Amino acid sequence: MRDASHLPDPFRHAPFRVRDALARHVPAGRLRRRDLESPVHGVRTRAGSATSRIDAIAVVLRIDQHFSHTSAAVIWGAPLPSAVREGPLHVTSTSDTAMRRNGVVGHRSAAPDVRQRGGKRVSAPAQAWFECAGILDLVDLVVLGDHFVGRSGLSTVDELANAIRPGARASRAARAALALVRVGAESAMETRFRLAVVHAGFAEPQLNIDVLDEAGVFLGRVDMAWPEYRIALEYDGDHHREQETFRHDQRRRNGFEVNGWLVIHVTAADAARPAVMFERLRQAFVLRAGGTRRNLDAERALLADSDRRV
Incomplete structure (x- = not known):
């Protein structure tokens, strides 16, 4: 059996429309062989190529259509919940005829802001964000x-x-979401922790600031901080468990501790069960409320307890 590599050049390595292949005199029977699969109706791609649904639908978009809403956000590389990423695709048309396909939500817009991203027509980032306001909850939209x-x-x-x-x-x-959007967050988890901390009643932290010692020597960059209290909150992802990263983190923690910083470390587990994190932060603010460093034993105990939980 001849495989997909023997198809004409335009159809060997990317999804293609059945009608385009037929127009190039590829036999209809050839398009039904097992080395090809149909990710969406009217489209073929090489079997096992893991073609995304977006790539497959892109093949059949009309000139007046573009990816929008959460599909545009995916194309822009934005973080979205897995349930949303795996949900229906969104395509907006500027004509009166919206796309009607299984697994696609069709929309119409008279004057959308359309950009190019990876060879695809897609809603501009700001427009995609507003389009998602009708789909995402408040936290995910922030x-x-x-x-x-x-x-x-x-x-x-x-x-x-x-x-x-x-x-x-x-x-x-x-x-409502715009009022909570901040410049400076560098990951989705950082945003989620910031919102949780503020919702719990703590003052809003500064984001990703450089910390220096009294001589101006750089100690490190922290995810969230209350510099006036020398309190920081750090999210430790899985990469922090790698040996070299762990060694670097230990040296970094020593530098923060000897310079009077209380650093509370949290992981993804704390996002679902934040009560302990809130209590550690509360204790840290109580210790620092007077603006002194008299309670060193209590502070070190708090740091040690936080480190054991990482």
């Missing part, structure tokens, strides 16, 4: 906004604000 205005550099807070369409059904949710 996570998305933090990503767009953060290190990705894909948007600004002003652009997110300008994307909110007055009177639209999702405008209230978008405005």
Whole structure:
């Protein structure tokens, strides 16, 4: 049996439309062989190629259609809950005819802001963020906004604000999320912990600041901090368990401790059960409320307890 590599050049390594292959005189029987699969109706790709649904649908988009909403956010590389990523795709049309396909939600928009990303037509980041306001909950929408205005550099807070369409059904949710979006968060988990801490009643922390000792020597960069109290909150992902990273973290912790910083370490488990994290932060603020360093034994015990939980 001849495999997909013997198809004409345009069809060997990427998804293609059945009608385009037929127009190039590829026999219909050839398109039904087992070395090809159909990720969506009317499209073929090489079997086992793990073609994404977005790549497959991109093949059949009309010139007036583009990816939007959560599909656009995925293409922009934004963090989304797995259930959303695996949910239906979203395609917006500027004509009166919306896309109607299984697994696709079709939308219509008269004047969308459309960009190019990876060869695909896609809603601009700020517009995609507002489109997601009708799909995501408040926290996930803030996570998305933090990503767009953060290190990705894909948007600004002003652009997110300008994307909110007055009177639209999702405008209230978008405005509520926008009030919580901050520049500086460098991961979805950092955003989630920041929102949890503020919701619990703690003062809003500064994000990803450089910490220096009294001589101006760089000690490290912390995820969240209350510099006036010398308190920091650090999210430790799985990479912190690697041996070399662990050694670096230990040296870093020593530098913070001898310079009077209380650093509370949290992991993904604390996001689901934050009560212990809140108690550690409460204790840290109580210890520092007077602005002194008299309770060194208590502070070191708090640090040791936090480190044992990492």
